[in-house]
Amino acid sequence: MAKFRKEGKKEVPQVSTSSLPDIVYMLIFFFMITTTMRDVELKVKASPLPKASEIQKLEHKALVSSIYIGVPRKANEGNAPRIQLDDQVVKYDERDRSSLDNTIADWIQKERDSRSPADVPLMTTALKVHKDTRMGIVTDVKQALRKVSAFRINYTTLKGSALEN
């Protein structure tokens, strides 16, 4: 039976790694397709959001612009709630609603300009509001949106029972 035995030392053959890049590229494509670019860095504390059960998925992420409302993240900026549009933080003063109206109008205009005109009626504004915020600031933002005809809004919430809020 000796003729089946090879001569010399036995060596373990090297594992071929030539397909490793292909596997990794496949992973990249998977992540590129299933994920979206993370939007802005948050400067206000918008979470925890309130919970709700009658919710829909927010479709067409490209047509959604988000407004964040909450207290500033940095402790030295006080405890008054602020509004964040993209990376711009707006100070909120209850007595000066017209300046809020103008800021939001400018921002909505900018958002509209960056989309194609056919998509403008489908644009949605997502309100991401900390659950302990008072409604006054939210009402003012909603009024400002109404004035510029940005009627489609979405109160972004977590999944859960609303009775636990």
Next chain:
Amino acid sequence: MARKTPEINSSSQADIAFLLLCFFLMTTSMDVDYGITRRLPPPVQSEQEDTKVKERNVMNVMVNKSDKLLVNGRPCDISMLKDLAKDFMTPRPKDESAPEVEFKTFGEGVGEIPMSKGVISLQNDRGTSYAMYISVQNELARAFNEMKSELAKKTWGKTLEQLTEEQTKVINEAVPVRVSEAEPVDYKN
């Protein structure tokens, strides 16, 4: 005399791909947003435009600044709101104190059904917490969704998710979400 080109070393290709992968993992997020979608009413032009609605057709839901709920002037717990709203919106043609009822015909096998003319009017204070506001919106939405799914069950024996696109359209017309948010009181323009 053809010279053999040396093979390009591709052992670092994997590293490059891993670097790219890490970049995409860091900069993207996978979370999907969920929420309650609503349509804001167009701004009111003048004060005379307020449409008159009969008192029996309105259910007043008010939330005060300490998150207490008043339904038609009576204190109420949030857990009862869904059933109250559903009860109010259920058409009762013979009841004089219930909202008015009109009969409408729909396609897709629904036929002629009674529809309540009732409207739920929602008013909140500036001091109401956002969590409470969302809870109230959610409970009202739940009332309408339950009515929709009951109608779907009755007509087609299906749940809302099983309906075809046409049937969903009909059911949304047959059970409209009649929640109206009151104009904020301290707005003058």
